[in-house]
Amino acid sequence: MATTTAPPSVINAKLNGQDIQTKPGTLLINLTKELGIEVPAFCYYEGFSLQAACRMCLVQVNNSPKLLPGCTTIVTEGMVIETESPLVVEARKSMLEFLLVNHPLDCPVCDKGGECELQDMVFKYGAGESRFVDIKHHEPERPFSPVVYYDPARCILCYRCVRVCDEGYGVNALGVVNRGVLSEIAPNLGDQLNCDECGACIDICPVGALTSHTYRYKTRPWEMKHVGTTCAHCSNGCKTTLGVRNDEIMRANNRDASGLNEEFLCIKGRFGFDFNHHAERLQSPLMRVDGELQPVSWSKALAAVASKFNAVKSAGGKFGVVGSNHTSNEENYYLQKFARQGLGTNHLDHARTGDVVTLVDALSGKNGKLAVMADLYQTKAALVIGSDLAQQHPLLAYELRRNFRHHQARVYAMTPGPVREDSYAVAKARVPFGEELAALESWREALAKEPELLILFGDSIKGDAVRRLVDFGESLGIPVKYVALVDYANSRGAIDMGLVPELLPGYAASGQPGMTLPEMLADPKLDVLWVVGADPLAGAKLAGKPFVVVQDLFLTATAAAADVVFPAASAYEKKGTVTNVTGELQRLNAAVKTMGTKPDLEILGLLGKEMGLDLGIWIADAVLEEIRRNVRGYNVTMPILASGGAALTSPVNGRVNVASRPELIRSAGDTLFTSGTLTKYSQVLNSVPERPGQLYKPV
Amino acid sequence: MSLSLSATTEARWQKILDAYPEGRKRSAVIPMLIFAQDETGIITRELMEEIARRAEVEYLQVEEVVGFYSMLRKQPLGKYHVQVCTNISCMLAGGMELWQHACQSLHLGNKQTSKDGLISIEEVECMGACSWAPAIEVNYDFHHHVTPARFDEIIAEIKGKG
Numbered sequence: 001m002a003t004t005t006a007p008p009s010v011i012n013a014k015l016n017g018q019d020i021q022t023k024p025g026t027l028l029i030n031l032t033k034e035l036g037i038e039v040p041a042f043c044y045y046e047g048f049s050l051q052a053a054c055r056m057c058l059v060q061v062n063n064s065p066k067l068l069p070g071c072t073t074i075v076t077e078g079m080v081i082e083t084e085s086p087l088v089v090e091a092r093k094s095m096l097e098f099l100l101v102n103h104p105l106d107c108p109v110c111d112k113g114g115e116c117e118l119q120d121m122v123f124k125y126g127a128g129e130s131r132f133v134d135i136k137h138h139e140p141e142r143p144f145s146p147v148v149y150y151d152p153a154r155c156i157l158c159y160r161c162v163r164v165c166d167e168g169y170g171v172n173a174l175g176v177v178n179r180g181v182l183s184e185i186a187p188n189l190g191d192q193l194n195c196d197e198c199g200a201c202i203d204i205c206p207v208g209a210l211t212s213h214t215y216r217y218k219t220r221p222w223e224m225k226h227v228g229t230t231c232a233h234c235s236n237g238c239k240t241t242l243g244v245r246n247d248e249i250m251r252a253n254n255r256d257a258s259g260l261n262e263e264f265l266c267i268k269g270r271f272g273f274d275f276n277h278h279a280e281r282l283q284s285p286l287m288r289v290d291g292e293l294q295p296v297s298w299s300k301a302l303a304a305v306a307s308k309f310n311a312v313k314s315a316g317g318k319f320g321v322v323g324s325n326h327t328s329n330e331e332n333y334y335l336q337k338f339a340r341q342g343l344g345t346n347h348l349d350h351a352r353t354g355d356v357v358t359l360v361d362a363l364s365g366k367n368g369k370l371a372v373m374a375d376l377y378q379t380k381a382a383l384v385i386g387s388d389l390a391q392q393h394p395l396l397a398y399e400l401r402r403n404f405r406h407h408q409a410r411v412y413a414m415t416p417g418p419v420r421e422d423s424y425a426v427a428k429a430r431v432p433f434g435e436e437l438a439a440l441e442s443w444r445e446a447l448a449k450e451p452e453l454l455i456l457f458g459d460s461i462k463g464d465a466v467r468r469l470v471d472f473g474e475s476l477g478i479p480v481k482y483v484a485l486v487d488y489a490n491s492r493g494a495i496d497m498g499l500v501p502e503l504l505p506g507y508a509a510s511g512q513p514g515m516t517l518p519e520m521l522a523d524p525k526l527d528v529l530w531v532v533g534a535d536p537l538a539g540a541k542l543a544g545k546p547f548v549v550v551q552d553l554f555l556t557a558t559a560a561a562a563d564v565v566f567p568a569a570s571a572y573e574k575k576g577t578v579t580n581v582t583g584e585l586q587r588l589n590a591a592v593k594t595m596g597t598k599p600d601l602e603i604l605g606l607l608g609k610e611m612g613l614d615l616g617i618w619i620a621d622a623v624l625e626e627i628r629r630n631v632r633g634y635n636v637t638m639p640i641l642a643s644g645g646a647a648l649t650s651p652v653n654g655r656v657n658v659a660s661r662p663e664l665i666r667s668a669g670d671t672l673f674t675s676g677t678l679t680k681y682s683q684v685l686n687s688v689p690e691r692p693g694q695l696y697k698p699v
Numbered sequence: 700m701s702l703s704l705s706a707t708t709e710a711r712w713q714k715i716l717d718a719y720p721e722g723r724k725r726s727a728v729i730p731m732l733i734f735a736q737d738e739t740g741i742i743t744r745e746l747m748e749e750i751a752r753r754a755e756v757e758y759l760q761v762e763e764v765v766g767f768y769s770m771l772r773k774q775p776l777g778k779y780h781v782q783v784c785t786n787i788s789c790m791l792a793g794g795m796e797l798w799q800h801a802c803q804s805l806h807l808g809n810k811q812t813s814k815d816g817l818i819s820i821e822e823v824e825c826m827g828a829c830s831w832a833p834a835i836e837v838n839y840d841f842h843h844h845v846t847p848a849r850f851d852e853i854i855a856e857i858k859g860k861g
Contacts, residue, residue, distance in 0.1 A: 175759040177766035188759045190744075 013079040022075055029057055029070035032083060039083055040092065040121050042206050043158040044071035047402070048167050051159045054099075056121070058091045059083045067091055089125070096127035102137045102181065103207070104153050112208030114221045118156065137181050145193040146687040147213050147271055148202060152184040155209035161185060161201035168264075170390070170401055170420050171195045185209070196394075196672055197688045199270040203253045203263065214271055214684060215251040219243075224250055227591035228258065228644050230578050232326065232571035233268040233675045235353075235486045236261070236395035237373075237580025239644065240269045242572060242591040249273045249572065249592055260373040260584060260646045266394040267684065268675055273572060275681040276592065280554055282567035283596030293555075293565065298598075298606075305549050305564050306610035309343065309528065312547070317527035319345040320520030320546065323499035324533030324600075325353065325488035325676075328576025328588055330623035331600045332490070332497035333505055333631070334615065335532055338604055340504075342613040346514030350499040351534060352665045354486035354581075355462035357495060360507055361656040362470040363482070371454050371481035372582045372648055377403045379481070381410040381450035383443075385436050385469075387458035387485050390420035391671040393581065396456065396483075397421070410450060412443060433460035437468050444476070452479045459485070463662025486581050487667050488676060489571065493579035496631065496651065502658040506632035509657045516664055531558050532600055533568060535677050551600050556677055567597045574599035575620040577641070584646035585636050702745045708738045716753060724754040728764055732771050741775045777812045777819030779857045782836045785822050788829035793846070797833050798822050800847040805854070818857060 010021050015035065022031050032039045042054035050072050058067035062080035067088065075081075082088060099118065107113040122128075141151035157176065162185070165174045173195035177186040187193040202210045224243035231238045239259025243251040252273050257263045285301035286293040312319065321339040323332055339348045363369040376382070376399035389397035397420065403409035404424050413421040413428045414436055422428045427446065431439040436457075440447075447453060453476065461469050466484070473480035486492050498505040501514025517536055520526055524544040532551045537558040542548075550562040559565045569590075571578075576588045576599075598606075605618025616626065628635050636647035668676055673685050680686075704712075711734040715727045731750045736742055747761040754761075765771045783798045801820050802808060812819040828834035831843030835850070842853055 172757045172759070175757075175763045177759075177763050179767045179769075186759060186762065188757060190762075 008077065011075055011077050011079075013075050013077070013081060015081045016083055026075050027071065028059065028061075028068075028073040028075055028081065031075050032070065037083055039070045040125065041071055042117060042156060043160065045160050045163070045204065047406070048160070048163040051163070054156065054158050055095050056092065058088065058095070060085050060088050092121075093126045096122050096125060097130055097132075099156050100127060100130060101132045102153065103156065104136065104138070106154075109217065110154065110208040111211045111216050112154075112205075116208060117206035139184065142191070143213065144187045144191075145195070145197055145689070147197050147199055147267070147684060148187075148193060149211045149213055149216060150185055150187075151209050151211065154207050155185060156207055157183055157185075158206060160204045160206065161210055164200045164204045165195070167405060168200060168402070169196055169198060169398065170423060174201060192689070194690065196390075197267045197271075197690060198265065198394075198672075199253075199267065200263070200265070203255060203265075203270070212251065212271070214274065215243075219245050219250050227589050228256075229572060229589040229591060230489065230580075230586045231265070231269040231272075232489050233272055233678065234393065234670065235488055235491050235581035236393055237489065237578065237582075237584060237586055237646070238265055238269045238395055239586065239646075240265060240273075242273065244591050247592050249276055258644055259586070260580075261395050261398075264395055264398050266672055267688070268672070268682075271684040272675060272678070272682050274683050275553075275678045276570050276572050276594070278554070278681040278683075280681065281594055281597070282553065282555060282559075282565065283594065284567060286555075286559075286562075286565040288563045293560070293562070301564050301566060302606055302610045306607060308547050308549075309607075310611055312527045313343055315527075318523065318525055318546075319343045319347055320515060320523070320526050320529045321345065321348045322517060322520070322529070322531040322534050322536055323348065323350040323494055325351060325486075325491040325494055326571060327490060327494075327533045327600050328571075328574065328578055328620065329490065329493040329497055329585070329627060329634075330576045330620045331532070331604065332494055332499050333627050334601055334604050334618060334623055336498050336505065337615055338608060338613075339530075340510075342608055342611065342615055346501050346510060346512040347520055348499060348501055348514060349517040349520065349664075350494045351517065351536070351668075352495070352500070352661070353488065353491050353667045354459055354484045355466050355660065355662060355665050356484045356486065356492060356651075357500075357503070357507070357656055357658070358463060358466040358660045358662075359470070359482055359484045360651045361660075362467045364653060364655045366474075367653065369481055370583055370651070371456075371483045372584060373399065373580070373646070375454055375481055375582075376400050378407075379403065379409060379454040380407070380452050381412070381447070382454040382456065383412045383414070383447065384419070384421055385414050385440075385455065385457040386416070386433055386460040387456065388415060388417070388419045388671075389456070392458075392667075392669075393456075393485060394672060396485075396581070412447070414439060414443075434465075436460065437465060437472065440469075440472055444472075448476045448478065450478060452481075454481050454483070456483045456485060459665055459667040462665045463660045465662075466660075483582055485667070487670060489580075490578040492581055492583060493577075496579055496583075496633070496649065497627075500661075502661070503656070505627070505630065506634070507652045507656045508632070516661065518664070531562075532604075534558070537561055538677070551603055553597075554677070554681060566603050567594075568603065569594065569597045569599040573597065574601070576601065577620075577624060579649060580646070583649045583651065585634070585641060585649050586646045587641055587644065702743075702749050704735060705738055708734050712753070722755075725756050725760070728754050728756065728761055729768070732761070732765065736771060740778075742771055742773050774810075775812070775816075776810070776821075777817055779818050779837050781818060781820045781854075782823040782826070783820065784824070784826050784828070784832070784834050784836075786825040788825070789833040792832035794833035797835070797845060797847060797850060800850060804847075804851065817861070818854070 039057045041057040043051040052069045052072045057070035059070045060082040061068050139152035162174045173188045202212045224245045227242045231240045238261035240252045242249050284295040287296045411425045413425045522543045526544045526546040529546040530549045535556040535558045548562040549564045550559040551566045551568045572591050608615040633650045640647040715730045719726045751758040751761045785794045
């Protein structure tokens with residue numbers, strides 16, 4: 001007799017004597033979490049596969065003769081669950097006693113001490129005494145890589161690190177070898193790791209088994225203050241929380257899962273802060289005296305530059321102003337205002353890394369076409385063109401992969417070489433740069449069948465190709481969103497703030513002629529070249545002999561050729577905002593200070609004052625207010641920003657009436673282990689053995 | 700590839716690999732390891748790398764398997780590997796005494812090999828031969844109801860074969 005009944009829409013159960021209702025398919029451990037009842041667990045980790053290895057979450061269920069693990073038990077109709085019965089309490093205590101059999105009690109020196117999950121659980125659930133009287137099994141700690149260290153004795157074999165590496169990052173660099181008490185985590189090269197060196201395994205470790213080389217045995221967690229800010233490196237805009245002690249950054253992570261990256265960070269976000277403390281940081285203004293750069297006081301350097309600027313301005317001379325992909329929106333806005341209003345020049349540019357301008361123009365009149373970070377995790381289908389995401393845009397790659405794991409997103413990868421997305425993509429194609437649009441036609445039919453599509457494209461698609469790509473996307477007859485990939489922390493903000501001759505902030509046409517960066521360098525009659533946070537003279541020569549003023553962290557090739565150099569504060573040393581690749585605005589917060597430096601905004605302000613200009617106050621919050629009032633798309637909601645969130649900017653929805661300059665757009669082709677001019681100054685990035693090289697550099 | 704296996708082992712590998720569909724070759728890892736060990740008596744890094752390549756898994760995943768199973772070994776044992784069960788049924792029927800006899804008569808300890816490389820002994824857990832306890836296994840051959848006297852006969856046979 002076959003009868004069919006509709007699946008129930010609600011499950012009734014009893015939890016600790018209370019009648020409760022929940023959705024079908026709910027894991028017991030998630031039910032208790034929703035209700036605020038703690039069921040402790042080590043191996044269970046939201047978002048990753050279930051392991052049931054640690055046995056900490058055992059609970060009593062009416063119809064089972066044995067205790068069941070809450071992390072793999074689904075709540076069923078009529079279930080009677082006890083999470084605090086004497087049997088459960090005893091089981092937890094026993095499990096902890098068992099875990100502590102071989103776990104060393106070296107908490108006083110362990111990096112994890114004070115924020116260790118095992119410590120917290122023993123504190124809460126007991127196991128103060130051990131019946132184990134034999135000698136503990138011990139193995140010495142060992143380096144897995146220049147950033148990851150492993151202490152087998154502390155390991156409780158929860159498999160979190162193995163899963164975050166396999167499932168989260170798709171790297172498969174960690175495994176568990178041997179059996180029973182001899183089991184331990186092993187790296188993929190036998191005794192060394194060959195991986196992304198991201199350090200996610202360190203952060204996800206509930207105990208002190210995996211530790212970071214840069215942080216180990218240096219400080220205790222409670223001695224640091226924690227400053228949430230935005231990563232200074234690539235354009236993905238991960239939130240990173242800096243642990244600071246005595247004006248030194250000790251570590252970076254994002255364990256509170258705040259921000260658009262949640263816990264994700266790559267090697268640059270987690271360890272790449274070390275450029276900040278590099279010995280070669282400039283700490284005093286420099287001025288060329290008798291052909292040599294000499295340290296001088298701020299007042300002397302400012303006075304010299306101001307008088308030169310005023311002289312050139314009154315003589316009707318030629319200024320060339322170069323902005324940065326790294327400086328904040330406030331600084332970029334103030335710089336373009338300084339150039340246009342203060343110096344009366346429109347010769348203003350920066351190193352362009354992606355064609356956002358043409359994309360915004362091609363999408364004019366259409367709403368909701370620019371993807372945000374959350375779309376990477378939500379979209380049903382995505383098309384990656386001409387970028388090795390895992391190398392160049394690690395957060396985007398991670399989110400796309402997470403989307404595939406959780407929602408079976410269908411990914412299409414069209415790249416010149418093999419990429420990590422190949423392993424799960426529904427379609428992959430090896431297409432040289434510049435030939436993608438023609439090759440796309442063969443996927444037209446398949447793409448048109450998708451319910452929606454997210455297109456990510458690198459710098460091989462620029463100028464007219466962007467328009468043709470948008471035409472292609474819009475002709476599919478499905479909802480399509482786009483991301484123009486750009487290189488650095490504020491590459492997007494540099495365009496948005498009008499650091500180009502043809503555009504004012506907010507994509508308004510400037511209507512003024514102005515020299516581009518290559519034109520400035522090639523102009524023999526240039527009187528002043530003012531470079532803020534960029535290095536245009538690395539690999540390029542000046543045609544003329546302009547007075548060169550540079551603001552930078554280090555003595556770059558450009559700074560070395562300058563007449564005056566101002567030591568600038570880094571992104572981790574100032575307030576402000578940056579805009580990431582998907583147009584989301586986030587705060588920079590000052591975590592530390594390097595003696596002798598000033599934020600670029602303050603340098604601009606002081607220089608303007610010294611020149612007798614009235615450009616408005618140079619406090620980051622005040623400039624942000626001005627940006628919110630004046631720059632289209634930037635009138636963002638302040639509480640989101642103030643609470644450490646990412647506020648979505650919305651660039652103009654009309655035509656951008658300027659000629660696109662695709663010939664100026666070129667990605668630097670950075671990988672996971674390079675970060676433009678900062679690469680040289682990060683010891684960590686240079687210490688890891690992996691050398692993927694400059695991938696996918698267009699010719 | 701420095702690894703060279705006999706045509707028989709290659710054929711056994713191919714048969715097991717063909718038995719699993721694309722993307723599921725991982726299932727062949729354990730049989731491939733055993734077949735190769737049957738021939739070479741030892742599992743080397745080259746062998747694990749080759750299996751990882753053919754079964755389309757990471758090298759580390761093969762290493763995990765080898766580390767977990769005690770019958771897969773990275774150290775060479777005797778030509779005749781004598782495994783004596785001392786698990787509960789065998790122990791009740793004299794398995795423990797049999798194991799002690801084996802150690803004393805051969806002057807070998809657990810997982811040790813005779814100087815001529817002919818015989819090695821190992822104390823093992825249940826082999827599923829409880830009804831005929833105490834049981835021993837020499838390579839793949841079972842011997843049931845083994846007494847110390849019968850054990851000596853078996854050893855003599857082995858030595859006779861060489």
